[in-house]
Amino acid sequence: MSTPALLLRNLSKEFRAGGQTVNALSGLDLSVNAGEICAFLGPNGAGKTTTMHLIMDYIRPTTGSVEILGADWQHAQSRSNVGFLPELFAFDMFLSGWEALVYYGKLSGVPETELHARTEKWLGRLGLWDARHRRLSTYSKGMVQRFGLAQALIGEPDLVMLDEPTSGMDPAGKLDVISLFRELRESGKTVFLSTHILADIENVADRVAMIDRGRMLWLGSMTELLGRGELSLVRFAATDSADVKASFPSAIFQDGAWQLEVKDAEMRRATVSKIADSGWELLALIPRRRGLDEAFLDVLKRGESNAAA
Amino acid sequence: MQLRSVMAIAGVQAAKLKRRKIIWVVAMGPVGLYLMVAGPAMFLQINFGSMVPDGTSMMSWSVISGFGRILSNAGQLLALVLGALTVSGDIQDGTLFPALAKPVSRLEVLSGKVLGSAAVMGVFLVVEAVLLTLSMTQVGIGAQWNQMVLFILSDAMVFVVCLCCGAMAGQVFRPTVGVALVLGLGVVYSFWPILIQQSGPTWYGLGAFLLATFPSIEEMALNTTGANASDLLEPAMLRIAYALTWSALFAWLALWRFESRDLTR
Numbered sequence: 001m002s003t004p005a006l007l008l009r010n011l012s013k014e015f016r017a018g019g020q021t022v023n024a025l026s027g028l029d030l031s032v033n034a035g036e037i038c039a040f041l042g043p044n045g046a047g048k049t050t051t052m053h054l055i056m057d058y059i060r061p062t063t064g065s066v067e068i069l070g071a072d073w074q075h076a077q078s079r080s081n082v083g084f085l086p087e088l089f090a091f092d093m094f095l096s097g098w099e100a101l102v103y104y105g106k107l108s109g110v111p112e113t114e115l116h117a118r119t120e121k122w123l124g125r126l127g128l129w130d131a132r133h134r135r136l137s138t139y140s141k142g143m144v145q146r147f148g149l150a151q152a153l154i155g156e157p158d159l160v161m162l163d164e165p166t167s168g169m170d171p172a173g174k175l176d177v178i179s180l181f182r183e184l185r186e187s188g189k190t191v192f193l194s195t196h197i198l199a200d201i202e203n204v205a206d207r208v209a210m211i212d213r214g215r216m217l218w219l220g221s222m223t224e225l226l227g228r229g230e231l232s233l234v235r236f237a238a239t240d241s242a243d244v245k246a247s248f249p250s251a252i253f254q255d256g257a258w259q260l261e262v263k264d265a266e267m268r269r270a271t272v273s274k275i276a277d278s279g280w281e282l283l284a285l286i287p288r289r290r291g292l293d294e295a296f297l298d299v300l301k302r303g304e305s306n307a308a309a
Numbered sequence: 310m311q312l313r314s315v316m317a318i319a320g321v322q323a324a325k326l327k328r329r330k331i332i333w334v335v336a337m338g339p340v341g342l343y344l345m346v347a348g349p350a351m352f353l354q355i356n357f358g359s360m361v362p363d364g365t366s367m368m369s370w371s372v373i374s375g376f377g378r379i380l381s382n383a384g385q386l387l388a389l390v391l392g393a394l395t396v397s398g399d400i401q402d403g404t405l406f407p408a409l410a411k412p413v414s415r416l417e418v419l420s421g422k423v424l425g426s427a428a429v430m431g432v433f434l435v436v437e438a439v440l441l442t443l444s445m446t447q448v449g450i451g452a453q454w455n456q457m458v459l460f461i462l463s464d465a466m467v468f469v470v471c472l473c474c475g476a477m478a479g480q481v482f483r484p485t486v487g488v489a490l491v492l493g494l495g496v497v498y499s500f501w502p503i504l505i506q507q508s509g510p511t512w513y514g515l516g517a518f519l520l521a522t523f524p525s526i527e528e529m530a531l532n533t534t535g536a537n538a539s540d541l542l543e544p545a546m547l548r549i550a551y552a553l554t555w556s557a558l559f560a561w562l563a564l565w566r567f568e569s570r571d572l573t574r
Binding site: 053056057058059060076077078079080082083084085086088089090091092094095103104106107108109148151152155 | 311313314317318320321324325328402403404406407408409410411412413414417569571572573
């Protein structure tokens with residue numbers, strides 16, 4: 001079995017705030033496989049950024065440990081093969097795009113002989129080549145975000161960690177960045193990214209880790225997450241609307257037929273059976289894939305009810 | 310320690326500091342004040358000197374050397390402020406995080422930042438050295454080259470002490486509190502020699518230790534009265550030794566605090 005690109009073991013973090021102890025993370029376990037795109041999701045305040053900061057050793061955990069590509073995370077050299085784009089970052093804006101990327105290239109340990117070629121490559125790939133001699137202070141928000149990606153990738157690391165990477169980008173920029181994620185995966189890199197913009201990762205992430213209140217709620221493949229609940233749409237014909245509404249209060253009449261959404265196999269069987277018993281005509285049974293937004297909210301609700309129980 | 314990373318951080322730090330307005334205000338404020346007071350006197354003396362050549366030369370160069378001395382004192386205040394803003398200011402403005410995400414240790418970051426700040430302080434030192442050297446040779450007080458080099462080196466070390474002290478304050482307190490504290494410390498220190506003098510010759514302890522580290526009131530007198538330089542420059546070696554000790558202590562405390570603290574919430 002290959003070494004995970006990222007391994008979090010029982011990671012906890014407590015903060016003192018206003019005289020009280022706040023558990024930002026509680027015993028988080030996570031393993032990100034090499035070569036996959038793993039999306040890290042959760043509502044605001046779930047602990048995503050805290051996790052990222054613990055991994056990057058900006059803050060120290062109360063308990064637990066992290067392995068980055070098999071190395072202890074508290075050694076600076078463990079970051080030699082990691083590229084990171086923080087959510088709340090700033091660069092020395094008086095530097096030009098070229099100067100700043102050369103600087104981060106040096107810090108990433110890019111050999112002097114390759115430094116200029118790499119800088120050219122990543123400024124070009126992220127569409128900043130024409131602006132390379134301009135100061136970062138003259139860049140738009142989207143350009144600064146793309147520069148942030150360039151500085152994360154200048155060292156051509158095996159593990160790329162991105163906190164809200166598409167924030168502030170226009171639609172074209174987002175699509176370009178999403179295609180960059182695919183390129184990275186195809187070249188064998190691991191991408192671990194957190195985002196609030198679920199649509200951005202729906203078609204690109206292999207696995208999803210969802211957390212809330214510092215606890216892992218769901219960890220699995222995107223297919224599993226979106227397939228949960230076996231959602232389907234039942235279409236049938238019936239003449240007596242009062243009877244239909246009495247049997248299925250949520251049914252709606254649309255495009256010449258009644259329509260009803262069912263959430264799992266048992267409910268589907270019961271619905272089909274009721275339609276047959278009532279003498280109505282079953283027109284179609286359409287399996288429906290849930291959107292990530294829907295799946296996300298469903299997992300959150302289940303997490304809340306579990307917590308309440 | 311990777312020297313390449315340290316030098317890269319130092320280069321960007323020096324370039325960044327040159328753009329900070331507060332630095333030039335702190336540095337040039339006292340200098341400007343001095344020039345306002347001493348400038349007219351110097352100008353009058355130079356004109357007056359056409360009639361009294363020997364007196365002119367002495368007075369003009371004394372004023373110039375006093376300017377060098379003020380530059381040195383302003384430099385110490387500046388070093389305290391730079392130190393307090395080093396790293397802690399970068400945490401506050403967020404520029405530290407992309408750098409710390411690279412394979413760079415906190416020791417390397419702190420070293421690079423202090424080195425970059427020291428490079429800016431070097432500008433002050435060079436100007437001060439030129440002024441002191443010129444004035445000391447011109448007024449003919451008998452200082453030897455090796456003593457002058459030692460004296461300037463000891464001043465450089467005082468800048469380093471101030472930088473490290475500021476860096477420690479910046480790590481322990483918030484940047485603004487750190488700056489306020491070190492500026493307060495700087496002002497108290499400026500009056501310290503007078504307080505010590507008034508407390509009598511038997512006074513000793515921390516004050517005496519600090520006095521041995523930092524320039525004393527007699528040294529200031531050197532630049533205005535033309536006293537015997539060899540009497541005053543001999544303790545320079547001792548000052549360097551004390552300054553090294555203080556620097557090491559402050560730097561270690563700053564690093565210890567920087568290594569152990571959470572950088573974000």
